[in-house]
Structure formats: C-alpha cells, structure tokens
Amino acid sequence: MSPDLASSEPLLTARGLARHYGVRLPGGLMGRRATLKAVDGIDFDLARGEILGLVGESGCGKSTTAKLVLGHVAPSAGEVRFDGAPVPVDHGGDWRRLRRRMQMIYQDPLGALDRRLPIAAQIAEPLQIHRPDLSRADRGARAAELMRAVGLRPDQAARYPHELSGGQRQRVVIARALALDPELLVCDEPVSALDVSVQAQVLNLLEDLRARTGFAALFISHDLKVVRQMADRVAVMYLGRIVEEGSPEEVLHRPLHPYTQALVSAAPSPHAGRRRARIVLRGDPPNPVEAPAGCSFHPRCPVAVARCRTERPPLLREGRRAVACHLAQAAGGGFAPAPLPSAAVSGAAA
Amino acid sequence: MPTAPLPASPRDLHGASPAAGPAPSAAPLATLRGLTVDFDIGERYVRALHGVDLTIARGETLGVVGESGCGKSITWLAALGLLGPGARVGGSAVFDGQELIGMRPRGLDRLRGGRIALIFQDPASALNPVQRIGRQIGESLALHRGLRGRAARDEARRLLDRVGIANAAQRLDEYPHELSGGMNQRVMIAMALAGEPDLLIADEPTTALDATIQAQILDLLRDLQAESGMALALISHDLGVIADMADRVAVMYSGRVIEEAPAGRLFAAPAHPYARGLLAALPDIEGPKRRLETIPGSVPPPHALPPGCAFAARCPHVDGVCETAPPPLRPVPGAPARRAACARLEALVRPPEPAPVLQRQEQRA
Ligand SMILES: Nc1ncnc2c1ncn2[C@@H]1O[C@H](COP(=O)(O)OP(=O)(O)OP(=O)(O)O)[C@@H](O)[C@H]1O
Ligand code: SF4
Ligand code: SF4
Ligand SMILES: [Mg+2]
Numbered sequence: 001m002s003p004d005l006a007s008s009e010p011l012l013t014a015r016g017l018a019r020h021y022g023v024r025l026p027g028g029l030m031g032r033r034a035t036l037k038a039v040d041g042i043d044f045d046l047a048r049g050e051i052l053g054l055v056g057e058s059g060c061g062k063s064t065t066a067k068l069v070l071g072h073v074a075p076s077a078g079e080v081r082f083d084g085a086p087v088p089v090d091h092g093g094d095w096r097r098l099r100r101r102m103q104m105i106y107q108d109p110l111g112a113l114d115r116r117l118p119i120a121a122q123i124a125e126p127l128q129i130h131r132p133d134l135s136r137a138d139r140g141a142r143a144a145e146l147m148r149a150v151g152l153r154p155d156q157a158a159r160y161p162h163e164l165s166g167g168q169r170q171r172v173v174i175a176r177a178l179a180l181d182p183e184l185l186v187c188d189e190p191v192s193a194l195d196v197s198v199q200a201q202v203l204n205l206l207e208d209l210r211a212r213t214g215f216a217a218l219f220i221s222h223d224l225k226v227v228r229q230m231a232d233r234v235a236v237m238y239l240g241r242i243v244e245e246g247s248p249e250e251v252l253h254r255p256l257h258p259y260t261q262a263l264v265s266a267a268p269s270p271h272a273g274r275r276r277a278r279i280v281l282r283g284d285p286p287n288p289v290e291a292p293a294g295c296s297f298h299p300r301c302p303v304a305v306a307r308c309r310t311e312r313p314p315l316l317r318e319g320r321r322a323v324a325c326h327l328a329q330a331a332g333g334g335f336a337p338a339p340l341p342s343a344a345v346s347g348a349a350a
Numbered sequence: 351m352p353t354a355p356l357p358a359s360p361r362d363l364h365g366a367s368p369a370a371g372p373a374p375s376a377a378p379l380a381t382l383r384g385l386t387v388d389f390d391i392g393e394r395y396v397r398a399l400h401g402v403d404l405t406i407a408r409g410e411t412l413g414v415v416g417e418s419g420c421g422k423s424i425t426w427l428a429a430l431g432l433l434g435p436g437a438r439v440g441g442s443a444v445f446d447g448q449e450l451i452g453m454r455p456r457g458l459d460r461l462r463g464g465r466i467a468l469i470f471q472d473p474a475s476a477l478n479p480v481q482r483i484g485r486q487i488g489e490s491l492a493l494h495r496g497l498r499g500r501a502a503r504d505e506a507r508r509l510l511d512r513v514g515i516a517n518a519a520q521r522l523d524e525y526p527h528e529l530s531g532g533m534n535q536r537v538m539i540a541m542a543l544a545g546e547p548d549l550l551i552a553d554e555p556t557t558a559l560d561a562t563i564q565a566q567i568l569d570l571l572r573d574l575q576a577e578s579g580m581a582l583a584l585i586s587h588d589l590g591v592i593a594d595m596a597d598r599v600a601v602m603y604s605g606r607v608i609e610e611a612p613a614g615r616l617f618a619a620p621a622h623p624y625a626r627g628l629l630a631a632l633p634d635i636e637g638p639k640r641r642l643e644t645i646p647g648s649v650p651p652p653h654a655l656p657p658g659c660a661f662a663a664r665c666p667h668v669d670g671v672c673e674t675a676p677p678p679l680r681p682v683p684g685a686p687a688r689r690a691a692c693a694r695l696e697a698l699v700r701p702p703e704p705a706p707v708l709q710r711q712e713q714r715a
Contacts, residue, residue, distance in 0.1 A: 057560035165648040195417035195587070197645035197664075200631035204642055222561065229633035229642065252635050264635065266565035268590025270617045271634050280569055281562045284530045 009084060010045040011183060011216050012069065016078030017042050018240075019064050023289055036289045038064040040240035041078065043315070048183065051210070051217045053231030053248065055224060055263070057285050061240040062220045066186045069218060070104060071095050082184070100130045103177035107189035109169035113161040119172045120157035123147060126179040146175040149212075150205060167198030171205065178209060185217040191226060203229055224267045228252055233320070236260050239288055239296040242315055245322040256321075256328040258301050258338045279340060295326070303327055303338055378405035379549055379581050380429075384441035385451075387421075387428045387605075395438060396653045399424055400605045402441075403679060406549065411575065411582040413596025413613060415589060417649055420602040422585045426551045430466065431458045446548065464494040467542035471554035473534035477526040483510075484522030487541050494545035509540040514570060532563035539570065546578070553585045568595060589632060593617050601625045604649060604660035607679055611688035621682045621690040621699050624661045659693065667694055 019039045024031035039061040046052050054062050067073045069080055074089040081087065082102065088094040103126075106112045114122055124143040127134055134142070144154060150171040161169055170190065177185060190206070191199040203226065210217070221227050227234055228248040236244040236251065236259070244257040255261045262279040281300045286292060292299055298308040307326055315324040316335075323335055330336035387399035399421045406412045414422050427433050429443035429450055443450040445466060450458065462468070470476050478486055487506040491497040497505055503522065510518035513536040526534055535555060542550055552571065556564035568591065575582055586592050592599055592613070599616045601609040601624070609622040620626045630643035647664045656662055658673035665672070671693045682688040683696055692698065 057562065167648060195649075196589070196628055197417065197631050198648060200633075200642040200644045201646075203633070204644055207641075224561075225633040225635055228635055228639065262562055262565075266561045267635055268564075268588060268594050269634055269636065270589040270593040270629060270632065271636060278565055278569075280565050284532055284563065285560060 008048055011048045011050075011083060012046040012218075013081045014042055014044050014065075014069070014078065015081075017065070017068055017075055017080060018077040019061075019068055019073060020076040025289065034289050037240045037291060038288060039068065040291070042237075042240075042242050044235060044242065044245070046184070046216050046218065049210075049214045049216050050233065051219050051231045053227035053234040054218060054220045054237060055222065055227050055234060056237035057222065057263075059285065059288055060237040061288075062222075062237060063188055065237075066104070066188045066218060066220055069184075070102060070186055071098070096130075100126075100180045101182055102184040102186065103180070103182040105170075105173055105177050105185060105187040105190045107192050109166065109173045109193070110161055112173050113169060115161055118158045118160060119152070119164070120144070120147065122161075123172060123175045123179060126176060130180055142179065143175075146179055149178070149209065150175040151201075165198070166194050167201055170194060170198075170202050174202070174205065174209070178213065178215075181213060182215055185215050186220075187217055188220045189222065190219075192221065192223065199226070206230065224252060224264065225269065236263070239286065239291050241296070241324065242322070243297070243324045245315075245317075246320060250321060254337060256323040256335050256337050257297075257325045258303055258327075258340060259297050261337065261340060262302075295324075302340055379408045379410075379446060380406045381444045382425070382429060382441070383444075385425060385428060385443060386440040387424050387433065388438040388440075390436045390438070391653070398605050398652050399428065400676070402602075402605075402607055404600055404607060404610070406581050406583055408548065408581055409575070409579045411584060411595055411597045413592035413599040414583060414585045414602060415587065415592045415599060416602035417587060419649065419652075421605040422587075422602055423553050425602075426468070426553070426583060426585070430462055430468070430551075431455070432462075460494075463490055463542075464545035465547055466549045466551065467545055467547035468551045468553065469535070469538045469542050469555050471557045473531065473538040473558075474526055476538060477534060479526055482523050482525060483529075483537055487522075487537070487544055490541050490544035505544075506540075509543055510537070512543065512574075513537075513540045514566070515540075530563075532559055532566065535559065535567055536570070539567075539574070543574065543578075547580050549581045549583065550575075551583045551585070554587070555584070556591065557586070557588070564591070571595070589617075589628065601628070604655060605652060606660065606676070606691060608661070608692070609688070609690045610679065611682075611685075611690075615685070615688065621685075621688060621695065622692050623665045623667050623698065625690075627664075627666075659691075667698060669694055 017039060018041050021036040021038060023034055023036045025034050042065065044052065054065060056062055068075055071087045071089045079086050082098060087098065120143050123146050124139045127139045127142060147154065147157065152168065152171055191202050194202060219227065219230050231248050234246065234248050234251045235242045236257065238259050244251060244255065244260045251260060252264055255264050262281045265279040283300045286299060294310045295308040295313050298304040301308065313324045313326045315322050318334055321335055325338050327338040328335050382402055382404045385399060385402040386397065388395035388397050402425050416422055424433065428439045431450065433439065439451055441451065484503060484506050487509060488502045491502045491505055506522055507518045510521055515521050515533060515536050529537065556567050559567060571582065584592065584595055596613045599611060599613050600607045601622065603624050609616065609620065609625045616625065620629055627645040631645055633642060645664050650656065650660060650663065658675060659677050662668045662672045677691045677693040679689045679691040682690050682699055
C-alpha cells in the first residue's frame, strides 16, 4: 500500500534536525569539554500512512531521532513538524494534545508496562487520559476490541505483565499505542528483544493493523531483514547523519554508499549460504564525540580519497534516492554505487 | 565416504584440507551423552536439560541454535562444571577421553581456559574491570603455559596482535573500560587463545556487537580456527550467524536437541517441524518479499512441559502419537547423517514421489 506522495503534505518533516550534548572527556584537571553530536543535521519527510525504516549501528542517532520526533528532547538546531506545526517539547497541554496523535513502541515491553496493573487497564489508560468523554463501559469495550485486534484473549484481560510471554507483552504495548488511533507510531527496535518465532507474529500483526488503520511509522531497527519486511522507504544513519535513502529494494540490493554496502554484506542470512563474500570494515565505529572531519566515514572507508578527509559530502537527492558520498556519482549524472576494491571483500567461498 | 587417517596434529588437519572440515572417522574431541540439568527451585528440582547427545570433532564448527531459554548455554556450562551448587548435572561429557562430569575441581580448572576455552556475549562483564588487560592475559599464560615476566608479556602482546588489536604493547596497560565492545571481545579471544585450546566454546560472541564489528569477529574466529585447528562450539540465536560459520548444526528446543544436520542441508531442507517453522518465520534481505509464516503460541515453561513432544501445542503436524512420550532424536529416513526428534518424520520427509501415471497418459493423448 504505497501512499500517494503527491496528493498531500507530509505528515512529518524534519529539517536540519540536530541534538548535541555537552560532555567532558578525560584529560586536564576537570576534563576537556567536548560536544557529542548525537543527531547532526538530518532532513526527512514521512507521508501519511508511510513507514520509514531507520537503520544504522548503535550510537548512530536512531533513538535520539525518535525522541526528537516525539518531543521528548528539544532540538539543538532545526525542527520537526507534525501535520504542519512544530512539535512542542514542553510537555504542556500542546504537547499532550499532540501525543494523542503519535505513539511509541519500545524494544523492552516489560519496561514500558506497569507491573502492578492488569493489562486491560493499561490498554485503556490512554483513553482514560485523553478521552474523558467516553463512559467507563465504552472504554472497557474499546480495550476489549483492541485486545482482540492484537490477538490477546479476553480471559487474559486481568493478567499482569509478568504473567505474559515477551510476545504477548509487546502485543499489550501495541494495543495501548493504538488505543487513540494515532496517525504516527514511532517504533524503536520493536521486535529486537523477541525470539524469531514470536518476532514474526508481531511483525505480521503490525502489518495487518497498518493495513486496517493506516498509521504512518518511523521504524527503527538494527536488523536489515526486519526493516525490509516492514518499511516503504529506508534511511541509513552513520554518526548522526543520514548517508543514504531509498526504497528497501534499492538500498538493500543496490546500496550506493560504501557504509551501506558493508552493512548489507555483513548482515547474516541463513539463505545466503556459508562463507559468502563480505565487506569487512577496518576499525571500530568512531566516537560521536570526536566525529572525523570531512566525510565522517573516511577512517573506515575502503575507497576514501584525499578529498574525503576535508570535504563533507552533502546528502544529494534524485527522486526517491539520496546518498552522501563523493564517489557515488555516476559519470553521466545520477548515482552509482561507490566502486569497492576487491581487496575489501573477504571470506569468499574457497 | 573415504576414511581419512587421524591427523597427527590439528595443524596437519587444516594443512591438508582447510575447508573440508574434520575427517569423518576421527574419534570425536568431545561427546555429550544423556546430559541432564535439574535446577533447585526451593521445594523441588525442575529439569532444564533433558538428555542432550552431541559430539564435536577436532577442527569442526558445531553451531548450536535455538530460542531464548532452550538450554544452549547450560549445556556447555554443565559439561564444564560451571553451573554452581543449585544445579544437579547428570549424564556424561567426555573430552578427549576424560569424563568431565564428576571430575575433581582441580582437574576442571586445568582444562577450563586451557584446552577448553570459553567466550561469552558480554566481554565487559567477563573481564575484570580493575585489572589491566596485560595482567589478565598474563594470568592465563602463567596458569596454562607456565609463562611469566618478560616471556608472558611478549606472548600477551603477540596474542593481542594476533586478534587484530592495533598498538598491542600500549593496550596491555589499559583497562577494559578504555576499549570498545568489539576490542574487548578481541581481548576475550586473546585470553582464550592463551591456553592454546582444542575446543573454543563461544556463547553468543557477537550478539552485543554491531553488524560490521560482528563481521570482523566472525572473520577472526574463522582465521584462528583455520590456523590452529581448534574446534568451535558456536552458540547463537541468530540463524544467519550459524549458517555463515557452522559445519554442522544442532537445533535446540525446550532443553532438547530436536534436529542435528550438516549446516547446508539443514538450512536447505529442515526436517523437524520446529526447524522448518523457524526458517519460515525469518524475514530475508534477498528474494521476493513474502508474508512471514508464524509459529503460533510460545515456548512452554520448563516446569510445565507436556508429557509428549514439547512442540506439540504449536506444531501444525501434531497427531496422537506425538503426545505420549517425548520423541527421541533419531536418524532422518533417507538421510543417515541427519537426526531429528519428531514422531512423524516418516510422514513429513517423504521421498519425492514418482510422476503420477495419469499425467503421462494425458501427455500421450
Ligand atoms: N541458575 C539457574 N537457576 C534456575 N534456572 C536456570 C538457571 N540457569 C538457567 N536456568 C534455566 O535453564 C533453561 C536454559 O537456560 P539457558 O541459559 O541454557 O538458555 P539459552 O538457550 O542459553 O538462552 P539465551 O538464548 O536466552 O541465552 C532456562 O529455562 C533458564 O531459565
Ligand atoms: S565520501 Fe569518501 S570517505 Fe565518505 S563514503 Fe564516500 S568515498 Fe568513502
Ligand atoms: S513429534 Fe509431533 S508435535 Fe512434535 S514436532 Fe513431530 S509432528 Fe510435531
Ligand atoms: Mg544463553
């Protein structure tokens, strides 16, 4: 179900969005002051009903982006607009009114739930806060309907979170998030804590509910397989910036940026067989406190050229595709995958 | 298959056939037989491991895969006497001719970290936070190889070098918190190598690491194995990691091995309904996008297992015969190298049927 991008304004826009934190590094008497650039100037749009997948390694800024979108933290620069208006961050009345329309699903369902409340009460909680117009009976009926929608049995209504399995708990979280018919779901690693067999249940559930209710989602995951399954569009982050964007098929089957190429080739798959060719990057992911100058990927990039050390490649867009790499430009215009030398590829079948 | 003579040393094995895996006739390096674990839960014991049979050959990579709580970790912890007093361990675990179950603590201490090494998911918590890296590797070198002083320091530096840590000499004087997660896992691997192990047990060694760092560590393990000929028991919940690394795979469910097969064949055509379900439930990067198949329900808790097959409540093929006793692990019909624990194997893995006669007649007409 691809949303019609031309027909409406995006539901969500981020422009020049950044979040920096002041930190102290070891060194000197009091330590050295430095800036951690968790998110460092990102632009993206999300259409109504669209799912944008956000991928990247730990510390690249995925979760900070989620918090910025939800108004949990204030941007250091730039802004997020939801349905045309800036997202407020003061947790006041404006923010609460907006929060009815955007909801969050976290990685750890147990942490997101109240241990002392039966699950039906937790599912009805947003209704109690935001829909005082509903009678108690109506709220109960709506909670029962939500439980059914996420595949929980009526007899489980009085259960407490610890009496449920991990997958059932995540269903409770999803039911609660959908209670107010949100237009946007922010999902931060929603299935990472679940076993494969349960993960598939939850992914299918999200797909079905989306088909029925049409929510848009920012879907954050380190697992490329999961993102491909869920997303209409994928953005790849590295050190606080978006380095590539496109449809899942484009990004995962014909990655342009050297980092995306490495990430895709490193994703283990039981269908890929044994000892397949893989791009193995040298070095550790760099520290966001001291992001390298120029292209921040250059110390690990197998094809970096002199220019990469000084000149930051801008994120260039062509239609639905975007990439930030000096070498991902095709000779006749447009994009082409940055050419990786065969020396960067290891583990090929003997 | 031709029977190869037992190689003189693990190194020879890999010199002769780097990619071919172990010689099929070689006596296994380690053999687990009927291994059980019962945990003391106050009033009574609950069985968490129900008689695991596994072997691992010299130089071989055995992948152990299964969902959280299925017993992947306790299998090896039990074999090495690492479960503590709350656990009762039964059955047998033989390593190179020596029985480990019931072995004196001193004997086990000598083996662990020496000929059998372990690395875990979270290197930071396995390393001592207040001791310099060099000292921690040095202790292992002193214990297992009698190296001290200059010789130990030189060897520690060589090991850090070997696992791909830059500035090894300087790193020896650093503490674990000064290194990244990937580097700490390299340090753990260096410590494991200090005892020149014949068997490395790696329990989710890359689960806490980012994808690009995981690729580095898996590559390193593979190189080290090819170089030293050590066997690797690789425990992971990630089917992709197992497919990438393992020669042979054991799939566990609810405290039992439910299927065991050469890796390629397991992933191409799993025999056990649970193994099939697991593969069908996994999304993929390649191929056409499809709706995921799900396994309904969830794993039964260890204290409430059904009398028959533990997978029965979730199995699409369940039948009366499944519900009387747990099906034993037995050869898959028509595939003697594979074993599966399913009462209905004969019905499920039917040999390919000959083309129906009717069709041929139609063609002739
Ligand atoms: N010390 C203990 N006391 C009681 N039960 C335990 C103990 N250690 C493990 N168990 C139980 O034994 C079973 C097997 O645990 P094990 O740690 O081997 O699982 P696993 O397959 O390694 O799971 P994971 O993928 O989560 O690491 C689980 O039901 C677990 O809860
Ligand atoms: S800009 Fe240069 S360093 Fe950055 S990804 Fe492209 S080639 Fe590599
Ligand atoms: S024994 Fe029966 S219930 Fe168990 S896996 Fe086989 S068919 Fe399914
Ligand atoms: Mg474990």
